Amino acid sequence: MSAEYRLRSVDAVREFQRRWLAQARRDAEAGEPFVICNSDEFEEVLNVMGIPVLVINYWNNVVVKDGKAPALNESLRRRGYQPSFFSLGLASALDPGNAPWGGLPRPALILASARSETDLRVTELWARAAGCPCYPLDFGFTAPFRQLMPADWRQQLRANWVSLVDPDRLELRLTQNLALIGYLEQLTGRTFDPAALERAMIALNEQMDTWMRVTDLIAGARPCPVSLRDQMAVYQVMWHRGTDRATAFLSDYEAEVRDRVSAGAGAYPSERVRLLYWGDREPGYHRYLQGMGAVFVGCLYSSTPQTYARDFAPGEALRALAARHLLLFERSPDWPVAEALRHQCDGVIGVEAPSTVPSAIAQACAAVGLPYLAVPRETDDAEVRELLAPFVASLGAETGTR
Numbered sequence: 001m002s003a004e005y006r007l008r009s010v011d012a013v014r015e016f017q018r019r020w021l022a023q024a025r026r027d028a029e030a031g032e033p034f035v036i037c038n039s040d041e042f043e044e045v046l047n048v049m050g051i052p053v054l055v056i057n058y059w060n061n062v063v064v065k066d067g068k069a070p071a072l073n074e075s076l077r078r079r080g081y082q083p084s085f086f087s088l089g090l091a092s093a094l095d096p097g098n099a100p101w102g103g104l105p106r107p108a109l110i111l112a113s114a115r116s117e118t119d120l121r122v123t124e125l126w127a128r129a130a131g132c133p134c135y136p137l138d139f140g141f142t143a144p145f146r147q148l149m150p151a152d153w154r155q156q157l158r159a160n161w162v163s164l165v166d167p168d169r170l171e172l173r174l175t176q177n178l179a180l181i182g183y184l185e186q187l188t189g190r191t192f193d194p195a196a197l198e199r200a201m202i203a204l205n206e207q208m209d210t211w212m213r214v215t216d217l218i219a220g221a222r223p224c225p226v227s228l229r230d231q232m233a234v235y236q237v238m239w240h241r242g243t244d245r246a247t248a249f250l251s252d253y254e255a256e257v258r259d260r261v262s263a264g265a266g267a268y269p270s271e272r273v274r275l276l277y278w279g280d281r282e283p284g285y286h287r288y289l290q291g292m293g294a295v296f297v298g299c300l301y302s303s304t305p306q307t308y309a310r311d312f313a314p315g316e317a318l319r320a321l322a323a324r325h326l327l328l329f330e331r332s333p334d335w336p337v338a339e340a341l342r343h344q345c346d347g348v349i350g351v352e353a354p355s356t357v358p359s360a361i362a363q364a365c366a367a368v369g370l371p372y373l374a375v376p377r378e379t380d381d382a383e384v385r386e387l388l389a390p391f392v393a394s395l396g397a398e399t400g401t402r
Contacts, residue, residue, distance in 0.1 A: 004227040005266070006229070028108075035051055037111035041111055045321070048197050055239050057085075063088040066101070068099060072098050090123075106130055110126055113136060137173075154335065169326060174318065194318065203242050205310070207246050208241075215303060218297070219302070219342045223264070228282050228295075234249075234253055237253075272295075275294055275348065276297070277298070277350075278299070283379075
């Protein structure tokens, strides 16, 4: 079976990340600040302050892709810690010899989140190992809302975000962000410029518009022009959102995808059954699926860019950013259904623990006649294949009818 096609524009993003981290390490060794944070917490502010920031789960994915997770998990066990995906960054600090890409620079600060006790404890231990402060922020996007989200919440996020967040929590988050900015200015000697953040947020909106145009191209094309691997890898641009380099990366990405769609070029030689994948990382069994003619043409991250854009009045950029932190990934079951239909999928595969009661996503798919399979993990093993094979076989007879 031939390998799936990889986009030059996405390879450029991959290569940039390596160079960027190497430069950040050199700068940190020379005394410049470097920050580690939870995803979507504060990157825009750090970017406009000229402070390199690395996102924890991005780094953890690098650890997994580089094959370093087993050794680092064993390092955690030897120290009496229970390994988890989120703790791989901590393990990198405790055992830098087994970390990919030469390990991470010493951070000046680790931004933590109170969204879970485990996440907060891991970042506290990480900061202790790195010899730097740990600064927690309350109320991430996983916090429950006190109001029901309207059915069309995704369509309202950009222009009507004020009415979708709890006002008191928004004020607390804004106050905390302002306090953190003051702390960063004292810690690093850098100055925050509100006008620079406003420009970055406007650029971010334009970048997300570009990204969603590309997603529309991918969703509407047969065969699928961009592999799941590349669709997920280009997400690394998100860690530089609002910057000129993000604009350049996404412009190149759009141009290359348009060319591929115009040429009728496909990413997968074996494409026959089209699937949506609802999970955080490309599963190890994707190659196995391709051997049966089934490919992932979209995923959770395919439509995520639309949830980042926010319209705001002059002077309201920081408030819009604080509100976005409170409402980013509302995982309502209609979202994967909408994405599967938009991508012309024959079925959906999600990562879920086994249960005798259908999940909300399973029920939503069933309501529109969309086949759904819950798979307990992302790894490729005999048990998982026993679930996948009959599911794909049942879709093969239906292909082209949707």
